[in-house]
Amino acid sequence: MEKIYAKKKQTCELVNAQPKTVQFLLNYSKSLHIVDYNGLKFESNKN
Amino acid sequence: MELQIDDSVLVKNYIQGDERSLEILINRHNQRISSFIYSKVLNQSITDDIFQDTFIKVIRTLKRGSYSEEGKFLPWVMRIAHNLIIDYFRKKNRLPKFECNDNFNIFSIIGDGKLNxxxxxxxxxxxxxxxxxxxxxxxxxxxxxxxxxxxxxxxxxxxxxxxxxxxxxxxxxxxxxxxxxxxxxxxxxxxxxx
Known part of the structure; x- marks a missing residue:
């Protein structure tokens, strides 16, 4: 009997974020500082 | 056999100032989160953008001390990514989109009125x-x-x-x-x- 069913296409594709995106996030994390003043939180970015 | 440190320990270390823990967390979940985003948006550069925005939110929340550790780091990050994907589609639908083809040219509607x-x-x-x-x-x-x-x-x-x-x-x-x-x-x- 002929095959009447098409093969199910692989819908899940495995991808990774680019290394430069990861590097950006690590640098962002290192540069971000939170200052707590009287219960208020201020963000500062040391770049 | 490599000993895998638990997410909750890495999160705790990161909050205490260990930047290396964040790197491990990102690399550990990179493929899973990226693939999840990609399965919705089907575009690598948009996937990168949403992945980046997701972790910016993660970093800010952790550094502010607003994260409550319940041993569910990955589901929490996935939820943030999910919300950002919804934001992306909402924004995309709000913006009018015009595509030029043989029958329609956007420059026939908009122009500065001057002769070329x-x-x-x-x-x-x-x-x-x-x-x-x-x-x-x-x-x-x-x-x-x-x-x-x-x-x-x-x-x-x-x-x-x-x-x-x-x-x-x-x-x-x-x-x-x-x-x-x-x-x-x-x-x-x-x-x-x-």
Whole structure:
């Protein structure tokens, strides 16, 4: 009997974020500082 | 066998200032989160953008001390990514999208109203040719056409300025235009429509 069913296409594709995106996030994390003043939180970015 | 440190320990270490823990967390969940985003948006660069925004939110929340550790780091990050994907689609639907094809060109609707360089050159050439032809007309016809076309005067004003009746001015205009047409035909001048 002929095959009447098409093969199910692989819908899940495995991808990774680019290394430069990861590097950006690590640098962002290192540069971000939170200052707590009287219960208020201020963000500062040391770049 | 490599010992895998638990997410909750890494999160705790990161909050205490260990930047290396964040790197481990990102690398550990990179493929899973990226693939999840990609499965929805089907575009690598948009996936990267949403992945980046997701972890910016994660970093800010952790550094602010607003994260409550319940041993569910990955589901929490996935939820943030999920919300950002929804934001992306909402934003995309709000923005009008126009695509140019053979039947439709966006520049036929929007434009600055000015002629392009080629059409401007053609217009200048036509203006120059017409001016030369007007100079070839008899003085009275030349005068009426110049006043009407270049100075935008009404026939009443022309009659007052030249001292002839309105009908005479109209007649001179008519003969002037007939003579111009004759010149165009005789010299085979092409006044391209722009």
């Amino acid at each position: 360089a080629e059409k401007q050159l053609i217009k200048n050439q036509i203006d120059f040719d017409i001016k030369l032809m007007i100079e070839e007309l008899p003085g009275d016809q030349q005068e009426v056409i110049t006043m009407r076309m270049y100075k935008d005067m009404s026939f009443k004003e022309i009659s007052e300025n030249t001292g002839v009746s309105i009908n005479t001015a109209l007649g001179r205009m008519r003969y002037g235009l007939i003579n111009l047409r004759k010149m165009i035909e005789k010299h085979n001048i092409v006044l391209t429509n722009y």
